[in-house]
Amino acid sequence: MKVVLISGTDHKGSTYHIARMLAEKVTSPEDIAEVFLPRNFGEFCLGCTTCFVKGEDKCPHYERLRPITEKIDAADVVILASPVYCYHVTGQMKALLDHYGYRWMAHRPDERMYRKQAVVVATAAGAGVKSTLKDMADSTFFWGIPQTYRLGRGIAATDWDSVKPKIKDGLNAKANKIAKTIRKREGKVPVPLKTRAFFRIMAMIQKNGWNPADKDYWIQNGWTSGKKPWKQG
Numbered sequence: 374m375k376v377v378l379i380s381g382t383d384h385k386g387s388t389y390h391i392a393r394m395l396a397e398k399v400t401s402p403e404d405i406a407e408v409f410l411p412r413n414f415g416e417f418c419l420g421c422t423t424c425f426v427k428g429e430d431k432c433p434h435y436e437r438l439r440p441i442t443e444k445i446d447a448a449d450v451v452i453l454a455s456p457v458y459c460y461h462v463t464g465q466m467k468a469l470l471d472h473y474g475y476r477w478m479a480h481r482p483d484e485r486m487y488r489k490q491a492v493v494v495a496t497a498a499g500a501g502v503k504s505t506l507k508d509m510a511d512s513t514f515f516w517g518i519p520q521t522y523r524l525g526r527g528i529a530a531t532d533w534d535s536v537k538p539k540i541k542d543g544l545n546a547k548a549n550k551i552a553k554t555i556r557k558r559e560g561k562v563p564v565p566l567k568t569r570a571f572f573r574i575m576a577m578i579q580k581n582g583w584n585p586a587d588k589d590y591w592i593q594n595g596w597t598s599g600k601k602p603w604k605q606g
Contacts, residue, residue, distance in 0.1 A: 374399060374400045374404065374449040374450055374559055375400065375404050375406070375447055375449050375450070376396045376399055376400050376404060376405045376406070376448055376449070376450045376451075376452060377405075377406045377407075377408065377444045377445055377448040377450075377451055377452065378392050378393065378396050378405060378406070378407050378408070378452045378454065379407075379408040379441070379445075379451070379452065379453050379454065379466075379469070380392065380407065380408065380409050380410065380455075381410055381453075381454060381455030381456065381465060382409070382465075383409050383410070383411070383412045386456060386496075386532060386533060387456070387496045387528055387530065387532065387533045387536060388455060388456045388494055388495060388496045388525075389454060390533045391454070391496065391524060391525075391544055391548065392452050392454035392492075392494040392524075394544075394545065395492060395494070395524060395548040395551060395552060396450075398548055398549060398552035399450055399552045399555050400450075406444045406447075406448065408441050408444060410463070410466055410468075410469055411465040411468075413441065414437060414438060414465075414468075414469055415468065416433075416434040416437060416438075416468065416472070417468050417471075418468065418471035418472055418474075419433060421433070424472075424474070424475040425474070425475050425480060425584060425586065426584060426586055429475050429476075429481075432472065434472065438472055441469070448489065449488075449489060449490065450489065450490050450491065450492065450555060451489060451490075451491045451492075451513065451518065452491070452493075452494060453466070453491065453492075453493050453494070453509040453512075454493075454494040454495070455494075455505060455508075456495065456496055456497065456505075457495055457496065457497035457500075457501035457505045458505075459501070460500070460501035460504050460505065461501070461504060461505055462495075462505050462508040462509060466508075466509070467508070470508075470509070473512065473516065476516050477512075477515040477516065478515050478516075478517055478571055478572060478575050479515070479575060479578075479587075480584075480587050481586070481587055481591075482515075482516060482517040482602070483516075483517070484517075484594065484602035486516045486517040486518050486602075487517045487518070487562075487564060487602045487603040488562055489518050489519075489562070490518065490519070490520045490521075490522070490555050490562055491510075491513040491518045491520070491521040492523075492524055492551060492555075493506045493513065493521060493522075493523055493524070493525075494506075494524045494525055495509075495525035496525055496526065496527070496528050497525075497527050497528070498527070498528065498529060498530060498531050499527055499529075500527060502525045502526055502527055506523045506525055510523065514567075514568070517568065517572070517602065519562050519565060519603065520558065520562055520563065520565075522555070524544070524547055524548060526540070526543070526544065528540055562603075564603045572596075572601070572602075576591065576596050576597050579591035579592075579596070579597055580597045
């Protein structure tokens with residue numbers, strides 16, 4: 374399996390160590406692609422709506438974003454990892470996810486997403502892990518990824534070396550469980566009712582959608598006529 378690990382910071386702190394540990398339980402090191410923010414991408418969305426109404430390739434940041442998009446598209450598993458900053462993801466992780474708004478199911482989701490799995494990873498010295506995991510899981514769900522697993526906790530430390538062995542053992546055990554599930558579901562990722570229902574609602578809306586770019590995309594894919602992206606052939 375191919376894995377892309379997108380880290381919401383440049384440095385390799387506790388969150389990165391946990392995400393990398395999980396990635397290596399899922400696949401071999403040579404099949405892991407890494408992205409560090411803002412080193413590999415640090416642009417803020419301009420709110421110009423160009424990606425929505427004219428196409429993602431018209432985004433002012435398209436060329437800088439494309440290498441990351443290609444890594445996501447090539448991966449079987451997408452890992453988003455961010456430490457908690459003020460109860461939420463880092464600004465640079467949010468900036469990246471903002472650029473993929475056009476890929477939400479309300480607009481133009483990529484059918485490859487419906488066959489992937491995702492993991493969101495977060496740590497905090499104290500509180501805020503739950504809301505930070507949700508920040509990232511919102512995007513993976515609305516991208517159409519059927520299964521998103523959550524791995525994180527408060528670690529009562531500001532660096533990986535200071536994390537207590539008992540906490541590390543607990544995270545390792547949870548990572549083992551998630552990795553086992555991911556491997557088991559490779560090539561046959563179950564699509565939950567929530568994803569199916571939201572897709573059907575969007576298909577009905579897009580039949581008479583207000584945005585030609587979105588409407589035409591759904592029609593061309595056959596999704597307004599009953600075709601489903603998670604079904605082949």
